[in-house]
Amino acid sequence: MRDSRTRLFGSAHPPIAAAALPGHHLAPSRKGPNPVPEKLPETAAGRPRIALLPLDDRPVNVRLPGDVAAVAGVTLDVPPTELLPSYRTAGDPEALGAWLLERAAGPSTAHVVVSTDMLLYGGLIASRTSGDSTREVLARLDVLREVRRLRPELPISVVSLVTRASNSYSAAEEPEYWAEHGKELHALGGDAHRLLGDAEVLPLDELTSVPAPVVTDYSRRRLRNHMATLSTLDFVEDGTIDFLAITADDTAPFAAGSAEQVWLRHWMRMLPRGREVLMYPGADEVGAVLVARALAAMTSVEVAFSVACADPEGMTRVPPFENMPLAASASRQIRAAGATEVTTGGDVTLVLHAPDPERHDMFRGRPERVDTAAVQGTVALISARLEGGEKVALADVRYPNGADEALVRALAEANLLGRLEAFGGWNTAGNTLGSVVALAAAGAVGRAAGTFDPAAARRALLTRLLDDFAYQSVVRVDSGPSLFPDRFPMADDERVAGAERAIHRELEAVLDSVLPGDAVRIAELTLPWRRSFEIGIALS
Known part of the structure; x- marks a missing residue:
């Protein structure tokens, strides 16, 4: 969750309804054995729905999945606001588990998607800060067994997140002692990872200067969370879970989380069904x-993606805050979405704007030098693929925490932005890749099923352009220092409201001058966690 740059339409979370609109019935080519359905299958209660227990309450975890469902004309249900966490205040795991059971029992629910961070701890931050015991946490996993008992035929997809160790002194989303020991705890994980093959266990004071009680608190929580993730592997093996993604954010080639992935990968190799689990950055x-x-499962549609990059060398780079080359990460994101990767002739071409070799971060402001050749190469690639009749989705992973401003402006000047199937350029490469793949796959599924909602697809594209480019790379860079204090979340209500008004005005200006907004307006803009890292946008 690197600095959590996220997006949302407002702050309330009722069921996210997406009424199906007539769309062009253009079935994409099938690469799998399943036939293309004429429409979404009906349940006993009507049009099928998906129930989601999200990672936390932030926009990208609640509303972006709703946008994906809406593009395909499907309804997504999420828990009501009062059950979800609110920044550092954890959600109620027992009540959230009860909500999931209620939704699973409903005949219209055709699939459930579950974040174990929400089910077991009450949200992402709670997984890093809560004092719940291992026994308490593991007992909450039994909700998934109960869902399986209630509805043996109901597919259950689960994500379990490897706990991060932020390389910073920010305690905004970590235990309070991170403000004093954060970088040292991150380094401890990396050093311990390097010593995995050593038989000798060194004294603690030879590894770190962090006080032993702090190391104990931090390590016991990691151990608890690791045991919970191991248990999800067992749930895959016994058939309780149909699909499991184990993802990791804000990591590095040597880190505590990367070491835990070594142990998890061992059990993925040992368990016969462990090979069905996907583990990747995100x-x-x-x-x-x-x-x-x-x-894809509800419609038996297998979307095929071809991947293209103007900079082949960029496919081998490991993006910042991750531990896997870009090509491997993209492949896993495609597979996690229930799609396949092909060399040519896919339903969607996923264009990657390769990571900056200098590893610049938009959180630090604009790069001093614009790589004109990289921008021109990506623009030319997109133009050629579109002119060839391909549907193109763009994952701009050039920089963390914001889109490549020069690239987006060049695409706008060439009148190419509005022709994209999907766009993303926020936070880490994994965040961008997954959101772009999900939206593009939903469009292909919707077209095949005859339920594609072009208005929802347009809103999703503009939301990402407004957030990832207009806000993260332009407004936040230019106005952020004057709008936001060094400390957050902001306590002053009027200061929050003033920042929201200013950002709203500036985004409207970018919408009018650069983006293909047509008659679309920003109906609402919020700062859901009262800080600069994420905004919530509602489009009219």
């Missing part, structure tokens, strides 16, 4: 990806 986008997977 976090906030996974709910949307698994909703796309549910759509």
Whole structure:
């Protein structure tokens, strides 16, 4: 969840309804054995629905999955606001488990998508800060067994997140001692990872200067969470879970989380069904990806993606805050969405704007030098694929925490932005890849099923352009220092309201001058966690 740059339409979370609109019945080519259905299958209670227990309450975890479902003309149900966490206040795991059981028992629910961070701890931040015992946490997993007992035929897709160790002194989303020991705890995980093959266990004071009680608190929580993730592997093996994604955010090639992935991979190799589990970098986008997977399962449509990049060398780079080359990460995101990767002739071409070799971060402001050749190469690639009749989705992973401003402006000047199937350029490469793949896959599924909603697809595209480009790369860079204090969340209601008004005005200006907005307006803009990292946008 690297700094959590997320998006949402407002702050309330009723069921996210997406009424199916007539669409062009253009079935994409099938690469799998399943026939293309004429329409979404009806349940005893009517049009099928998907139930989602999200990672937390932030926009990208609640509303982006709703956008994915809406593109395909499907209804997504999420828990009511009062059950969800609110920043550092955890949600109620027991009440959330009861909500999931209620939804699973409903005859119209055709698929459930579950974040174990929400089910077991009450949200993502709670997984890093709560004092719940291992016994309490593991007992909550039994909700999934009860769902299986109630509805043996109901598909269950689950994501379990490897706990991060942020390389910072920010305690905004971590235990309070992170403000003093955060970087040292991150380094401890990396050093311990390097020593995995050593038989000798060194004294603690030879590894770190962090006080032993702090290391104990931090390590016991990691151990608890790791045991919970191991248990989800067992649930895959006994058939309780149909699909499991194990994802990791804000990691590095050597880190505590990367070491835990070594142990998890061992059990994925040992358990026969462990080979069906996908493990890759990501976090906030996974709910949307698994909703796309549910759509594919509900319709028996297997979407085929071809991947293209103007910079082949960029496919081998490991993006910042991740531990896997870009090509491998993209492949796993496609598979997690229930789609396949092909070399040519796919339903969607996923264009990747490769990571900056200098590893610049938009959180630090605009890069000093614009790589004109990289921008021109990606623009030319997109133009050629569109002119060839391909449907193109763009994952701009050039920089973390914001889109490549030069690329988006160049695409706008060439009148290409409005022709994209999907766009993303926020936070980590995994976040961007997953959200783009999910939205593009939903469009292909909707067209095949005859339920594609072009208005929903347009809103989703503009929302991402407004958030990832107009806000993260332009407004936040230019106005952020004057709008936001060093400390957050902001306590002053009037300061929050003033920042929301200013951002609203500036985004409207970008919408009018750069983006293909037509008659679309921003109906509402919010700062859901009262800080600069994420905004919530509602489009009229």
